[in-house]
Amino acid sequence: MSSTIEAAVKVETRRQPIPPRERLETVFHVDDLDAIYGSKSAIRGVTMDVYKNLVTAIIGPSGCGKSTYIRCFNRMNDLIPHFHMQGTIEYHGQDICSSNIDPVAVRRHIGMVFQRPNPFPKSIYDNVAWGCRMLGMKDRLDERVERALTQAALWDEVKDRLKASGLSLSGGQQQRLCIARAIAVEPDVVLMDEPASALDPIATQAIEQLMHELKSQYTFVIVTHNMQQAARVADMTAFFSISKGAEGERWGELIEYDATEKIFTAPSDKRTEDYVTGRFG
């Protein structure tokens, strides 16, 4: 086992021990999920539970379907022609994949932060307030905006220029603005698709910090290609890898899902060990 990885895990002091599984509340129950583009499977047979008020990381090599997977949780893949899912994702007992569920309703409870910061071409204030207005949360909007920006650790930096364009902020600030925008509408879950991949280390640290502080209120699922990041922020870690079929087809598969500490120090699958120790990927 690589000592640097162990160090990264040990350095992490803020992480509380995870309560025993039976005491955890399940937010998502994923059962035998396939995600398919046209006739090509991106991921096959994923079964796992996501628990409330934990940070769950999804790691794995490029092309293993991490992003496709996380975008299943809020039906974001619906925008892609010829995409469909098989299997179930139960969100508090309701199947998200079902055709009689409105994806818009799903997304009101399950927010998302994207790989590249994508603030609206509006003022900082309106970036946060717009979603609230659209969803009818119009009462005490100023308070709501301030609270979201404070939670996203951005308030002190922007409180004197709320009317300035969201695009005038730095990349790291823009991403925190996007997080503020996502949590202002009070989601239950926040999905993060490589939220720090376009950011410098200081901005990355700020975002990891705020995930720690907010996980008592939200459930986070984060895709990352940065193993140290997973080791630092996640309570649970799912490792995905690419499987190859007899006819050369490739798909992503969940190899191992366990407490982060276990995945990084005592993985039970050889492929996980190879990946987290840097021998592969």
Next chain:
Amino acid sequence: MSVHGMTERTLNVPDLQRRQLFNRGMEVIAWLAALIAIAILVVVVYSVGRRGWTELNFNLLTKAPIPFSFTNAPQGLSNAFAGTLVIVAIATAMALPVGILVAIYLNEFAPPAIRNGVGMALDVLAGVPAIVIGIFVYGLLVAGGGGQSGLKGSFALGILMLPFVARTTIEVLALVPNSLREASLGLGVPQWRTTLSIVLPRAIGGILTGTVLAVARVAGETAPLLFTSSLVGAKTSWNPLHALQTVPVAIFELSESPDPKDHARAWAAAFVLLLFILFASLTARWLATRSARKIAGR
């Protein structure tokens, strides 16, 4: 490169001089082609202006023509300018909403198969000769009864504008980054709201630019109007329920007159039309750069 790892590090290129000469020659040809395009524009503007300048005055815009007058009483083409204004305005009012809605549907909502199919239909429609559109509207609305009117001329021009407006709008919508749509949809905002509040505001500058260009393009159309709005008197009218004179049709008719003054007036009207198109193109450019600047968030 040799198999044994010995690569000759020479910078000599065989036939260098010949290549450089060839390159120079091609550059000159490209320059000439650009020069010819500009020269033609200059020659057109100059020759139109030179022939029309005697009649190029405010009377052209404000005074009605006096048919078969061989006097020196001041006359102009106010009827044609009024007619063109009315007909093009109504054509725009017809084509713009339909064109924009078609574009929004195709770019934001339609499945790929429909998008490609309807997109191709738009391209075909854009390629239909104007005179065919004229005959079509003549057969549909004029010949059957009721005769010509400005409104029917507008309808013909509207058909010409429609694919143009739809195409440019599709192009502008396609430039709106998907990340913005995802940002809005990810909040749980419905797609129609996202289109209305996030996508359209980003695209509005480009849509305006395309509209101005479409207006400039149909303002000079003659053929569709010959069939639908050309049997007119000399009185200036703003009523689209009657046939209205238009600038291109007036130019065509005056060119057949025996009076050289009529010829000069035709040239003058042509010059005004050119100026309008130039002005419209500059407006379109200005709108485009302005909206680009706004989108960049400055």
